[in-house]
Amino acid sequence: MNLNYTSEMEKAMQQSHGIGYEEYSRCLDQRLKVEQRRHVEFEQSNRIVSEIDRQLHR
DSSP: OOOOOOHHHHHHHHHHHSSOHHHHHHOHHHHHHHHHHHHHHHHHHHHHHHHHHHHHTO
């Protein structure tokens, strides 16, 4: 996988997931863990937005 990324993206990846893009692109197990965490965070965000939306439209 050939990714073009900036130093800011690298820093964010390190802070969020504890690995850099090089390891992310080279290690399938690490990539799957990162993507699983991203999916869980996405689902949590969607639930929060839905709850706020319900509260606003009462």
